Amino acid sequence: MEKKDLEVLSKLRHKIDTIDDEILDLLNERARVAQDIGHAKAGQGLEFYNPGRELAVFERLIARNSGPFPSEAIRRVYREIISASLSLEQPMKVAFFGPSATFTHQAAQKQFGFSAQLVAQKSIPAVFEEVRRGRADYGVVPVENTTEGIVSHTLDMFVESDLKINAEILLEISHDLLSLSGKMEDIEKVLSHPQALAQCRHWLEENLPDVPLVDASSTAMAARQAAEDSSVAAIASEIAASLYGLRIVKPKIQDNTNNLTRFLVVGRQLTSPTGHDKTSVLFIVADEPGVLCRMLGPFNKRGINLSKIESRPIKTKAWEYIFFLDLEGHVEDAAVAEALEDLQACCRSFKVLGSYPRCR
Structure with a gap:
C-alpha cells in the first residue's frame, strides 16, 4: 500500500x-x-x-x-x-425452561439481553414457582408453535397460578441435525424434544426411515447426550452444536420453513397500556345451548379482534373445558373492559392472565 x-x-x-x-x-x-x-x-x-x-x-x-x-x-x-x-438500576434475574442452548434460552436472551442473569429450570412449573416465590423477577416459557400448536403444560400452569403475562416473544426456530462425526452413516439413533421431532417428522421419514427416534427432555439435553456417543444424533440449534462440540450433519431440517415459536414472559404485576397491546384471559362457561355464541358476542358487538381461542379439558371434571382467549387491546381500554365484563357475566370462572405489548 x-x-x-x-x-x-x-x-x-x-x-x-x-x-x-x-x-x-x-x-x-x-x-x-x-x-x-x-x-x-x-x-x-x-x-x-x-x-x-x-x-x-x-x-x-x-x-x-x-x-x-x-x-x-x-x-x-x-x-x-x-x-x-x-x-x-437493579440486577435482573430471569428463570427460563432450560437447560442452556435451548430455544427458550435464546428467547430469554433476545428479550432481556446478556446483562440479565438467566437461570435454567428443569420444568415449566419450576419457572412459575421461581417467579411466584420472588427468587426470579421474570420467567420465560414456550406457549405455542406454528407447526405443532399449543404447549399444554404452559396453559395448564395459568389455571392455578396468579402470575401475569408481561410480554410475548416470537422466535424463528431452525432445527439442525448434529453429531460428533457430522456423518449421516454413523447415526444409529436420533434424540430430541418431542416438539422438535414432530417438527422434523417428514424429513426424518424420508432420510432416516429406519433410525429410532427417542424423546429427550430438551433439544440441549439431546445435544449433550450426542456429545457423549458417536452413534447418536441430536436435533437442536446451531448454538447447541457450538456449546457441546458437535458437527452439523444437515442444517434446517424442519418441515415448515416458516417455523416460529411464541414464548411468554411471566411476572407478578400487570403492565401498563402501550396502544399496541394484547390481552389474554381464561374462563369456564356453563355447558348449555348457545353459550359459545354468547361468549363471543361481546367482542363482535364492539369490533374487538380475537387472535386466538384454545380449549383445555378440566382434569377434575369429564367433558368440561377451560377456554383461553387472546384479543387485541388492553384490559384498561374501555371497549375491552366492557366486553370482558359481559363475558364474565356468563362464566362460572374467569381470570385475566395479562395485558402486554403485541410482538410486531
Whole structure:
C-alpha cells in the first residue's frame, strides 16, 4: 500500500476512534440517566422493567434510521444497551425452561439481553414457582408453535397460578441435525424434544426411515447426550452444536420453513397500556345451548379482534373445558373492559392472565 493510501487509512481510523470515544461518553451519560430513572421508579413503587417502553424505543429509532447502519442491528445493539442499563438500576434475574442452548434460552436472551442473569429450570412449573416465590423477577416459557400448536403444560400452569403475562416473544426456530462425526452413516439413533421431532417428522421419514427416534427432555439435553456417543444424533440449534462440540450433519431440517415459536414472559404485576397491546384471559362457561355464541358476542358487538381461542379439558371434571382467549387491546381500554365484563357475566370462572405489548 502506498504512503498516501496509508495516510488516508490512518486518518479514517483516527476518525473512527474519535467517534467511538463520543459513543462511549454518551453511553455512560445514558447509563447515569437510567440509574436516575431506576431511583425514581423505586420511589414510586413502579416495576423497573417496562417491555412496552423498550418496544417504543426500538421502533422510534428504527423509524428514524436513515442508514447505512442496518435497522435490525439497531434493535440488537439497543437490546444490549438497555439490558446493561437495567442491570445498573437493579440486577435482573430471569428463570427460563432450560437447560442452556435451548430455544427458550435464546428467547430469554433476545428479550432481556446478556446483562440479565438467566437461570435454567428443569420444568415449566419450576419457572412459575421461581417467579411466584420472588427468587426470579421474570420467567420465560414456550406457549405455542406454528407447526405443532399449543404447549399444554404452559396453559395448564395459568389455571392455578396468579402470575401475569408481561410480554410475548416470537422466535424463528431452525432445527439442525448434529453429531460428533457430522456423518449421516454413523447415526444409529436420533434424540430430541418431542416438539422438535414432530417438527422434523417428514424429513426424518424420508432420510432416516429406519433410525429410532427417542424423546429427550430438551433439544440441549439431546445435544449433550450426542456429545457423549458417536452413534447418536441430536436435533437442536446451531448454538447447541457450538456449546457441546458437535458437527452439523444437515442444517434446517424442519418441515415448515416458516417455523416460529411464541414464548411468554411471566411476572407478578400487570403492565401498563402501550396502544399496541394484547390481552389474554381464561374462563369456564356453563355447558348449555348457545353459550359459545354468547361468549363471543361481546367482542363482535364492539369490533374487538380475537387472535386466538384454545380449549383445555378440566382434569377434575369429564367433558368440561377451560377456554383461553387472546384479543387485541388492553384490559384498561374501555371497549375491552366492557366486553370482558359481559363475558364474565356468563362464566362460572374467569381470570385475566395479562395485558402486554403485541410482538410486531
